[in-house]
Amino acid sequence: MLRRALATLALLICPLPALADTAVERTAPVRLCVDPDWPPYEWLDETGHHRGIAADLVRLIAKRAGLNLQIVRTSTWDESVSLARTGQCDALSFLNQTPERDTWLRFTQPYFFDRNVIITRAEHAPVTDLGALPKGTTVALPTATSIMERIGHDFPKLRILPVGSETEAFGMVEAREADLTLRALIVAAYTIKSEGWFNLKIAGELPDFGNRMRIGVAAAKPELVRALDTAIATLTSEEVDEIVNRHVAIEMPTRTDYALIAKVVAGFAVLLLAYLWIRHLGRLNRRLADLGARLREDIAAREQAERALKDSEQHYRSVVEMAQEGILVVQDGHVTYANPAFSELLGYDNDELARMDAFESLILSEDLPRARTNHHRRLTGEEAEQRYPLRLVHKSGRILWAETSGVCINWNGRPATLNIVNDITARKAAEDSIRHLAHHDPLTGLPNRVLLQDRLERALASAQRNGASLAMLFIDLDGFKPVNDRYGHDTGDALLQAVAKRLNGTLRHSDTAARIGGDEFVVLLPVLADAGDAGLIAGKLRTAIASPFEIDGHRITISASIGLALYPRDGDTAAELMRTADGAMYAEKRQHTA
Numbered sequence: 001m002l003r004r005a006l007a008t009l010a011l012l013i014c015p016l017p018a019l020a021d022t023a024v025e026r027t028a029p030v031r032l033c034v035d036p037d038w039p040p041y042e043w044l045d046e047t048g049h050h051r052g053i054a055a056d057l058v059r060l061i062a063k064r065a066g067l068n069l070q071i072v073r074t075s076t077w078d079e080s081v082s083l084a085r086t087g088q089c090d091a092l093s094f095l096n097q098t099p100e101r102d103t104w105l106r107f108t109q110p111y112f113f114d115r116n117v118i119i120t121r122a123e124h125a126p127v128t129d130l131g132a133l134p135k136g137t138t139v140a141l142p143t144a145t146s147i148m149e150r151i152g153h154d155f156p157k158l159r160i161l162p163v164g165s166e167t168e169a170f171g172m173v174e175a176r177e178a179d180l181t182l183r184a185l186i187v188a189a190y191t192i193k194s195e196g197w198f199n200l201k202i203a204g205e206l207p208d209f210g211n212r213m214r215i216g217v218a219a220a221k222p223e224l225v226r227a228l229d230t231a232i233a234t235l236t237s238e239e240v241d242e243i244v245n246r247h248v249a250i251e252m253p254t255r256t257d258y259a260l261i262a263k264v265v266a267g268f269a270v271l272l273l274a275y276l277w278i279r280h281l282g283r284l285n286r287r288l289a290d291l292g293a294r295l296r297e298d299i300a301a302r303e304q305a306e307r308a309l310k311d312s313e314q315h316y317r318s319v320v321e322m323a324q325e326g327i328l329v330v331q332d333g334h335v336t337y338a339n340p341a342f343s344e345l346l347g348y349d350n351d352e353l354a355r356m357d358a359f360e361s362l363i364l365s366e367d368l369p370r371a372r373t374n375h376h377r378r379l380t381g382e383e384a385e386q387r388y389p390l391r392l393v394h395k396s397g398r399i400l401w402a403e404t405s406g407v408c409i410n411w412n413g414r415p416a417t418l419n420i421v422n423d424i425t426a427r428k429a430a431e432d433s434i435r436h437l438a439h440h441d442p443l444t445g446l447p448n449r450v451l452l453q454d455r456l457e458r459a460l461a462s463a464q465r466n467g468a469s470l471a472m473l474f475i476d477l478d479g480f481k482p483v484n485d486r487y488g489h490d491t492g493d494a495l496l497q498a499v500a501k502r503l504n505g506t507l508r509h510s511d512t513a514a515r516i517g518g519d520e521f522v523v524l525l526p527v528l529a530d531a532g533d534a535g536l537i538a539g540k541l542r543t544a545i546a547s548p549f550e551i552d553g554h555r556i557t558i559s560a561s562i563g564l565a566l567y568p569r570d571g572d573t574a575a576e577l578m579r580t581a582d583g584a585m586y587a588e589k590r591q592h593t594a
Contacts, residue, residue, distance in 0.1 A: 029070035030224065032058070033080035033089035036073075037165055040190045040247040042094055048073050053186070054094035056243045057111060057235070058215070065231035067224075076164070078144050084216070090224065092216040096146035101216060106225045110212035111232045112240065114184040115277060116147060119173060119192075120203040122292040123299070127180070127204035130155050140169035140178035147182055150209060166191055174200060184211050189284065190248045198291035202284050205277070326402075326421035330375065331411050333358045345402075345423055347395030364391035364399060371404075378408045378417045389424065401428040441515040443493055444500035452514035452522055456574045459526035463567055470526050471534035472577045474563040474585035475503075475541065477519040478592055483556055494551045495558070502544045507537070522581075531566055538562045561589035 034054070036044040042052035050058075050071045062069045072089050074080045083089045085104060097107045118127045127133070135157045141148040143162045152160055161178050163169045166187055172178040174197050183191075185202075192200050217225045320327055326342030328335055335353045343349055346362060356362075363371050367390050377384035384406075392400045406419035439451035447455070456472070463470050477499065484492035496519065503513040503521060512524040523541065525534055545560040563585025565571065570580040 029068040030062070031072050031088070031090045032069050032093055033072045033074060033084050033091070034093040035077040035080060036075060038077070038094075038187075039166075039194075040186065041184075044071070044073060050093075053244055053247050054112070054213070056246065057240070058093050060235070060239065060243075061111065061215075061228060061231045064234055065227045067227065077142070081144050084218070087218065090218050090221060094213050095216050096211055097214055097216075098146045098149055100149065101146075104219060105216040106219055106222060108215040108217065108225055108228045109232050110214050111235060112211075112213040114186050114211040114213070116182055116206045116209040116211060117185050117188055117202045117281065118180055118182055118204040118206065119170065119188050119200055120180045121173060121176070122199045122201050122289065122295075124180070124201070124203055130158065130206070133158065133179075137180070138178045140172040140181045142166060142169060147209065151182060167195065170195065170197055170200065182206065182209070185281075185284075186244065186248055192288065198288060199295045201288040201292070202281055205281055326423075328353075328359075328419050328421065329409070329411055329416050330359045330419060331414065331416035333360070335359045335362075336411065336416065342421055345400070345421065346392060352395075362392055364393055367391050374406070375417055378406055379415050381408065389428070392421075401425045444497050444515050446500050446504075446521075447512055447514040449514070449516045452512065452516065452524065453574065455512050455526070456524055456577070459524060460567065460572070460574060462526070464572070469528040469531055470524070470567045471528055471531075471537075472565045472567075472581040473523040473525070473534070473538055473541070474565075474578075474581040475521040475523065475545075476561045476585055476589060477521075477545070477558055478561055478589065479558040480519040483558065487552070487554055487556075491552050491554065491556075495549060495556060498549050498551065499545060502547075503541065506540050506544045511537075522578075531569070534564055534566060538564055559592070561585050561592055563588060 032050075034042050034044065034050055038052070040052055042050065042054035045051050048071065059069070072080075072083060074083065080089065080092060084092050092105070094112070095101070101107075118130075120127065130151075136159050137157075138159050138161050139151060140161045140163050141151065142165055148160065148162070151158065161172065163172065166183060169178070169181040169183070170191050173181050180203065188202060192198065215228055217228070320339050323339060324341055326345045327337075327339040328342050329337040335356060338348075338350060338353050343353065360368055360371070370385075370388070371390060374384040374388070376382075387403055387405045390402050390404045392402050394400055401424045403422045403424045404419060406417045409416055409418045439448060439454075440446065441448045459470050462468070480492065480495070483495055496515070499521070500513065500515065503523065507513055507523065510527055512526075514522045514524070516522055523537075525537060528534060542560055542562060545558065549556045549558075563581045563583065565577045565581035565584065567577060571577045
C-alpha cells in the first residue's frame with residue numbers, strides 16, 4: 001500500500017512529462033550490469049537472461065525510452081560494480097544512491113520503493129532501536145551494498161559480518177552464526193519462504209533506511225539519465241504492483257485511499273503510512289510465528305540438553321579437581337585455571353598463578369621455544385607434539401621434569417589450550433643414571449669401551465673429512481697386581497680411581513680417557529696439531545702415573561706401559577688403531593720386564 005500511495009500521490013501532484021521532449025537518437029545499445037544473484041529483485045539465469053522484478057521494470061523503462069539494452073554477464077555484484085567503475089558498463093540496473101556512489105555515477109529518479117526490515121530468529125526479542133543493541137551484536141550483510149555502508153557509519157557498536165549473498169546472510173542468522181540481518185521486506189519474505197527458514201522472523205523495521213531503487217548511469221552520459229527519467233515518470237503504481245506480484249506472493253491492498261492521499265498532501269501521511277506499515281509487519285510476523293511452531297519441540301529439547309549439560313558441569317569439575325595429574329588452561333599467554341595437583345607440583349596457589357604476567361615464567365628458558373611452538377600450533381589447529389618432556393621451575397627455584405600434552409579448547413567463548421602435566425623428575429633421574437652406567441665405568445666414572453668406541457668413530461670421521469691426525473694411547477699399569485695382593489682390593493680400587501683422576505687432570509678437555517678393564521686404560525687424542533704431540537702427551541702421562549700415590553695411609557709407587565698409534569700412519573679404522581696401540585703397549589711392557 002505504501003508504494004501505491006506514493007505513486008498515486010506523484011501522479012496527482014506532478015503531470016507526466018512528454019516522452020517526445022526528451023527523445024534522442026539511441027541507436028547504440030546500452031551496456032547494463034546487474035546483480036546476478038539477488039532474487040526476487042534480479043538475477044541472471046543459466047542462459048544469461050536478466051530475470052526478476054528489476055529486470056521487468058528496467059525492460060519496461062527501456063522500451064518507453066526507446067533504448068536497446070545489452071546485458072553484460074557477470075558472476076557477482078562486486079564484479080558488476082567493478083566493470084561499471086572501469087567504464088565497461090554504461091549503467092547499473094537497481095541500486096540505492098549513496099554519497100560514495102555519487103562520486104562516479106549519475107542517478108535516475110527512484111522507480112521502486114521498499115522498506116528495510118530486521119530479520120532475527122523466532123526466539124529473539126523485538127528490535128525497536130538498533131542503537132540500543134549490546135556492543136558487538138553481529139549483523140550479516142552482503143558486501144558492496146548501500147545498507148552495509150550506512151549501518152557501518154550510523155551504528156559503529158554493531159559488528160558487521162560481510163557475506164557474499166542475501167541467502168548466505170539469512171543462513172548465518174538461521175545457524176546462529178550472526179544475531180540478525182537487515183534486508184528489504186520483499187527480499188526477506190521471498191528468501192524465508194523459498195529456503196524454508198520458518199524459524200526466522202521480522203523483528204522490527206528501519207524507518208529511515210527505506211530502499212529508493214534507481215538506475216546508476218556512468219557520469220559521462222547525462223543524456224541517458226534524462227531519457228531514463230522521462231520513461232520512469234510514465235510508470236504507474238498498478239504496473240509496478242503487477243510486476244512485483246508476478247515474482248513474490250506479498251499481497252498488497254488494491255483500494256486507493258484518497259483520504260489518505262489528502263492527508264499526505266496536508267502533511268499527516270507519514271504518520272499514517274508508518275502505522276499501516278507496522279500493521280503489515282505485524283501480519284507477517286504472525287505468519288512466520290505460526291510456521292515456526294512446528295520447530296518449538298526441537299527447541300525445547302535443545303534447551304533441556306543445555307540444562308543437563310549445566311547440571312553435569314559440577315560433576316566434571318570434581319573429576320578435574322581430584323585428578324592426580326596437573327591440569328591447567330592457558331589463554332592469551334596467562335594461566336586462567338589450574339587444578340590443585342598442578343598448584344602443588346610447582347608450589348604456587350591459584351592467586352599467585354593468576355597474577356603472573358605469563359605462563360612462560362613457569363618454564364625453564366632453554367625449553368621455552370619448544371613450549372611456545374606447540375602452544376601456538378594447538379591454537380592454530382596445526383599438528384603439535386603430544387607427551388613431550390619439559391623442564392618447569394618450582395617456586396623455590398628447583399627444576400622439575402614434566403611430561404606435557406594438550407589440546408585446543410573453547411574457554412569462555414575464546415580459544416585456549418587445556419594442558420595435562422605429569423611429574424617425571426624421578427623417572428628422568430633414573431633414566432640419566434641408567435644411561436650413564438651404560439657408557440661409563442662404575443668404579444672410576446671414566447667412559448667405558450662402548451662410549452670410547454663411539455667417540456673414536458666420530459673422531460676418525462672428522463679427521464678423514466678435514467685431513468687431520470689423531471692418536472690412540474694404550475696404558476697398562478705396571479706393579480698394580482702386587483698392590484692388590486699386599487693391601488687388598490679396596491686399596492687397589494682406590495688406586496685405580498686416583499689414576500683416573502690424574503689422567504683427566506693431565507689431558508685436554510677435548511681428549512678422552514677410558515677404562516676398558518682391569519688396570520688397562522685408553523686415551524683418545526682427537527685433535528693433533530703435530531704428530532709429535534702424541535709422544536709428548538704420552539710422556540706427561542707416564543710422569544703423572546709414576547708420581548707416588550697416598551692411598552689409605554700407604555705410599556704407593558707404580559709405573560705405566562704406554563703404546564701409541566697414529567692416524568693415518570698406523571691405520572685408518574678404529575680396529576687397526578686399537579690393535580696397533582695394543583701391540584705397542586705390550587712391546588714397551590716387555591722392555592720394562594727385560
